[in-house]
Amino acid sequence: MTKLSLSSFPANTYVTCKQCAKEINIYHLADCDFIVCPACRAYLEHTAGTEFQLKRTLNKLEFVPVITIGSIGIIDDEEFKVIAYIEKREKDTSYKWREYILFNYAIGYATLSEFDGHWSIIKGKEFFPDLVDIKDGHSSNIRYLNSDFQLFNKYTPQTIAALGEFGEDILVSKINAVEFVSSPYMLVKEKQGQKFEYYFGEYIEPKKIATAFNIDINTFPNRIGIGAIQPSKYLDRWNSLFTITGLAIIGVLLIHLLMGYLKPEKELFYESFQLIHSEVNGNNTIKSFASPSFDITDNSSNLEFFISSAVNDNWLEASMVLVNEQDNRTWEVSKGFEYYSGYEDGESWSEGDRYAEIMLSNIPKGKYHINIYPYSGDPNRDTLLVKVTANASMWRNTLLTCLALCLYPAYCWYRMRNFEKKRWDNSNYSPFVS
Structure with a gap:
């Protein structure tokens, strides 16, 4: 002009x-x-x-x-x-x-x-x-x-x-x-x-x-x-963050997939163990046992422990001690699960799980075994399935990272929408009112 x-x-x-x-x-x-x-x-x-x-x-x-x-x-x-x-x-x-x-x-x-x-x-x-x-x-x-x-x-x-x-x-x-x-x-x-x-x-x-x-x-x-x-400042922020956050999430997912490619999952062992019960002072106990030895070949790995047993209307817990056979360093974790089911008012119901997962991070290279100390309220429970996986895909952490990236854009979207609703309160043609 x-x-x-x-x-x-x-x-x-x-x-x-x-x-x-x-x-x-x-x-x-x-x-x-x-x-x-x-x-x-x-x-x-x-x-x-x-x-x-x-x-x-x-x-x-x-x-x-x-x-x-x-x-x-x-x-x-x-x-x-x-x-x-x-x-x-x-x-x-x-x-x-x-x-x-x-x-x-x-x-x-x-x-x-x-x-x-x-x-x-x-x-x-x-x-x-x-x-x-x-x-x-x-x-x-x-x-x-x-x-x-x-x-x-x-x-x-x-x-x-x-x-x-x-x-x-x-x-x-x-x-x-x-x-x-x-x-x-x-x-x-x-x-x-x-x-x-x-x-x-x-x-x-x-x-x-x-x-x-x-x-x-x-x-x-x-x-x-x-x-x-x-003009709404939150609309401008939302429009900018929508693209930036989308690219950031794609980047996090690509990094996750790349790490999975460079360090693929490796099953170290998968075995069902027989549980041996005994009675001590009138209390039911289960004899501890050790897993076979296994090797971790990467310099640093995360380990995922998966334990499962067909409990019903009962519970099971296990303490597991990871032992480095070269220097006797140990890492201890405990996890339990319970499962209950029934039939009431003409409908069946259930709650709980028959399995649990535990994660250990930054485990160094070496030869290991696991000492397992199971406990259960079920004296008839006779087996415990144990699986150990190295470099397990940590989707939970990735998804939490993606969720964290979405928090501020979600806040801006909420403020933007609230701003727009207040703008249209002055109109008889508001798209926010049916």
């Missing part, structure tokens, strides 16, 4: 108010059909030359304009002069908002709209020529600039009070407005009779406006709630 010099704006024209005889400053007489006297609020209609006639007197302003009429500012390299200020409300509701009419001498008019401290700049086909390509219809969704705009609001705006100059009669214009949003953008369709026009809006931060017009940011109204097109 071209940045204009101040000299691009035409010279001011001065006319006399028909009601209070005060002098009124007009910035663009050629397009001025109506003007409001800042002294007495007289609403004057342009008849010819510099002649105006009194139509009526408008209400007093409810708010003090943040931007003074006549101010010049540069927004996105486009120079604007503020030529009017309007206070509006939605017909048959209590919703009110403020609009500042901006004039760019080379291009045309734009509007700065403020509602509950949320600002947007709205421009027409003079700035976005492809707006004329949007077809009129009754769809709740419009595709524009590679974004899907969803129906957000339908309303009839009414002027409460105004100040400045206008190119149309703002008191009798019967416009039906329809807003479509795709944060931080908005499409506004204004329809009068069979004629319609689209406008494109973008959320704008108060700081940017304050900088453009050299205004103290502290004079701006405080934000209330969430604006219709207010």
